[in-house]
Amino acid sequence: MGLRKSARDLTSAERAAFVSAVKRLKAQTTGRNYDWFVTTHLNYFAAVNGIRYAHQSPSFLPWHRQYLIEFERALQVYDPTVTVPYWDWTADRSTTGTPFTSDFMGGNGSGGNGPVTTGPFAGATNWRITVSSTTSTSLRRAMGGTTLPSATQVSSVLGIPAYDAAPWNSSATGGMRNRMEGWTTPNLHNTVHVWVGGHMGQQDSPNDPVFWLHHCNVDRLWSQWQVRWGFDAAHYLPAAGTSGVVDLDEALQPWPDVTPASVLDHRSVYTYA
Numbered sequence: 001m002g003l004r005k006s007a008r009d010l011t012s013a014e015r016a017a018f019v020s021a022v023k024r025l026k027a028q029t030t031g032r033n034y035d036w037f038v039t040t041h042l043n044y045f046a047a048v049n050g051i052r053y054a055h056q057s058p059s060f061l062p063w064h065r066q067y068l069i070e071f072e073r074a075l076q077v078y079d080p081t082v083t084v085p086y087w088d089w090t091a092d093r094s095t096t097g098t099p100f101t102s103d104f105m106g107g108n109g110s111g112g113n114g115p116v117t118t119g120p121f122a123g124a125t126n127w128r129i130t131v132s133s134t135t136s137t138s139l140r141r142a143m144g145g146t147t148l149p150s151a152t153q154v155s156s157v158l159g160i161p162a163y164d165a166a167p168w169n170s171s172a173t174g175g176m177r178n179r180m181e182g183w184t185t186p187n188l189h190n191t192v193h194v195w196v197g198g199h200m201g202q203q204d205s206p207n208d209p210v211f212w213l214h215h216c217n218v219d220r221l222w223s224q225w226q227v228r229w230g231f232d233a234a235h236y237l238p239a240a241g242t243s244g245v246v247d248l249d250e251a252l253q254p255w256p257d258v259t260p261a262s263v264l265d266h267r268s269v270y271t272y273a
């Protein structure tokens with residue numbers, strides 16, 4: 001069982017261990033290596049066989065929960081002490097503070113949407129981008145182009161009792177999920193991708209390791225919503241019979257044995273500090 005901590009609370013040794021495991025996964029040449037995760041995000045960005053799995057659908061949250069679990073397990077092959085930390089962007093809002101320090105995620109891109117120049121992921125020698133929707137082989141960021149969501153906005157979303165609502169896509173306004181995902185106000189998750197910019201603003205956003213810290217925080221917020229409203233199956237929708245999306249007991253591809261129901265209660269796998 002893993003404990004996921006805030007990035008701001010990691011020791012320098014914990015920051016170094018996370019970076020090291022990420023780099024070892026990137027250097028792995030076979031199996032579910034770092035670029036497998038990037039490829040999977042690209043492959044599942046849009047609908048697959050008419051079903052929206054990862055985005056603009058109720059399974060946005062469970063899909064990324066399983067994706068994070070798989071990534072964390074892949075890191076733990078190299079270092080069993082490592083867990084994915086979360087970036088609480090309501091509290092850590094600077095382009096130079098946590099997690100964008102030179103001993104962790106590194107800083108901003110140079111100029112507008114340019115290569116990151118500081119930290120362990122700066123430049124194509126340290127961190128070569130090979131699976132991408134664009135041609136840049138260096139990690140890019142363009143931070144601060146919008147305003148990060150506030151704690152008040154987060155609590156407004158966590159106060160919505162319905163998990164999701166018809167039409168179960170980016171137009172849904174009746175539930176928590178689409179406001180958390182960010183296609184309707186206050187646009188939580190999407191705004192953070194835009195704020196970091198560069199690769200984080202693209203379909204190959206997992207090329208930026210801060211992707212994992214951001215999605216860990218999104219998963220933590222969903223967990224907080226579950227603490228308040230329930231971890232049980234009644235708190236995922238739709239339950240059944242809705243075409244084009246993943247119902248409660250349908251397969252969360254590319255993991256045929258995983259369903260939204262099977263990941264609702266994460267507390268035997270990991271918890272949040």
Ligand SMILES: [Cu+2]
Nearest residue numbers: 189193205215
């Ligand atoms: Cu995302």
